[in-house]
Amino acid sequence: MARDPHSPPDRQDDRFHEDAATYTVRGSGTPDLDAGVAALREVVETLKPKPGVYRMHDARGDVLYVGKARALKNRVANYLQVDRLSSRLRRMVSQTRSLTIVTTNSEAEALLLEAQLIKRYRPPYNVLLRDDKSFPFILLRADHAFPRITKHRGARRAKGNYYGPFASAGSVNTTINALQKLFLLRSCNDGFFSRRDRPCLLYQIKRCSAPCVGRISEEDYAELVGEAKDFLGGKSGAVQAKIASQMEDAATALDFERAAMLRDRLRAATFIQGSQAINAEGLGNADIFAMAAKGGTIGIQAFFIRGGQNWGHRAFFPSHTEGLGEDEVMTSFLAQFYEEVPPPRCILVDRVLPEAELLAEAFREGAGGRVEISMPQRGDRKRLMEQASRNAIEALERRLAESGTKARTMRELAEFFELPEVPQRIEVYDNSHIQGTNALGAMVVAGPDGFMKGQYRKFNIKRDETAPGDDFAMMREVMDRRFSRAQAEDPDRQGGTWPDLVLIDGGKGQMSAVRDALQELGIEDVPLIAIAKGPNHGREGREVFHFPDGREKTLPVNSPLLFHLQVLRDEVHRFAIGAHRAKRSRAITASPLDEIPGIGPARKRALLLHFGTAGKVRAASLEDLQKSPGVSAAVAQTVYDFYHPGG
Secondary structure, X not given: OOOOOOOOOHHHOOOOEEEEEEEEOOOOOOOOHHHHHHHHHHHHOOOOOOOEEEEEEOOOOXXXXXXXXXXXXXXXXXXXXXXXXXXXXXXXXXXXXXXXEEEOOOHHHHHHHHHHHHHHHOOXXXXXXXXXXXXXXXXXXXXXXXXXXXXXXXOOOOOEEEEOOOOOHHHHXXXXXXXXXXXXXXXXXXXXXXXXXXXXXXXXXXXXXXXXXXXXXXXXXXXHHXXXXXXXXXXXXXXXXXXXXHHHHHHHOOOHHHHHHHHHHHHHHHHHHHHHEOOOOOOOOEEEEEEEEEXXXXXXXXXXXXXXXXXXXXXXOOXXXXXXXXXXXXXXXXXXXXXXXXXXXXXXXXXXXXXHHHHHHHHHHHHOOOOEEEOOOOHHHHHHHHHHHHHHHHHHXXXXXXXXXXXXXXXXXXXXXXXXXXXXXXXXXXEXXXXXXXEEEEEEEEEOOEEXXXXXXXXXXXXXXXXXXXXXXXXXXXXXXXXXXXXXXXXXXXXXXXOOEEEEEOOHHHHHHHHHHHHHOOOOOOOEEEEEOOOOOOOOOOOEEEOOOOOEEOOOOOOHHHHHHHHHHHHHXXXXXXXXXXXXXXXXXXXXXXXXXXXXXXXXXXXXXXXXOHHHHHHOOHHHHHOOOOOOHHHHHHHHHHHOOOO
16 A cells, blocks of 8 residues: 555654555545445454554545544544534544554553644644744753853754743743843854954943953853853742842942942842742742633633743633533643643643543653643642633633624625635735845735734745836736646645635736736636725825726725734735845845855855955966865865866
């Protein structure tokens, strides 16, 4: 049998073994309960009662559902008892045409793999953690004699100590600013650090000890780093006591300048404690989760506590929860939440979870030891949970109120633009350039829950027939490339990548360019609207909306729908300008040596340091190139051959 293209990520291959490729029963793509049961029955006959994960696929091969099992044979066989299934599960089975089976060594490993695959494929029948953006951390790097403190997101590849997660970038920035005042640690990158010959402004405002110019010794700086680690690790009281003692000693010795500096550091420590302290004696590192449910919507409030300090809170609203028990939703949420975020040793929840022991076993490796998942019954932990529950209810009520307003706005949008139904995917386009240079197109995407930033795209304008500065030609190129790819990758429009509405930042000319480009591709059913600023250019609220047939519409200045459309237009404008500035910056710092294949940054730097300019490198003889420090004979030959082909 052919290997399933939806194989698990490579980083798990040493732990999870794909026991069977895709088992397939051919059938139509339309829902058919008998065909789904037949596909399941064929798989059940080959399964063994081993732990693992199963993936259900529809006729297109898209993942419908990811599930885990202690005994795969028993779990999959349950779907054959159609009369006992809920309507939701019967609908899922009716769409199933194939399965992929992955065996694991334990049920805990199956739970981890299930969370990983749900996050990767986002199946329509699984509970999904909507807000899956990476959380910010504080990173205290350990790859330099004078470590820097910085904000970090994403994979934790850099060597150092990570502290988090924080609930938001704002909470991280506030904490880092206070920590700089408290410990005077540098935040500059290594390149900036190595080029300094005098202290920067941060030293003047007492937020850095200026190790770059020797204002502090390596040993004294290391002591500050150790204090920072203790403070972030939960020993804040001891650090404050030490600073207070040093301040008193300096005052006694009449060293008032040092005493004043230590006083400022103590104030910074007091600020952090005052803004982040939480009454949770003995709690240490913990995450607290409370759930609220109303009107078919579920909200989960999370508090992050590290070293007795409150590092922020955030509300989550998982999707695809219809017909599921709240315990099941919470379990699935926790598994997905900790798929990338390292779990603390203590996790508090507002209910008893049947699979708490399984979750704790699965989280053990990531936490570096035993994990406790419990429902607090008394004391400070109980009061904290009650606080989290109140926040969960309030966040859910705000969400429902916002959803009601947003739903009305989207219904008005569909009516105003004469759409058959409320759009689920809106794409907004804009171009950015300076007199035709560094030109690019930008696309932002908005859905029912807001902007979908993971699906933003930029298009470097690169076709020869697109004249520099021709906005209409640029828009035609962007549309042609975007929808040619859509036709190739999702011709049936079943993958959720086709827009229900396209908004263009521009007027009649841009509308004509987009309409013509799509007509050349044979696409005439994608709704198009162009947004122009109107006769009083620059005055907000006078936008004119252009339709493909030449009609124009306007909205009242105080219309909520107008405000919503302005937000969409402003977002694509922001994204386009940001991408253009980044491209222009790269062009400014580009070197002709970048065109030489196989020559990396270190070799280019060595050549420029030796010869001075790229022009002199080009004019150099082979012998001169070979004499360059750090340049091998092979590299010298490559450079020479690039500039002297055939010679």
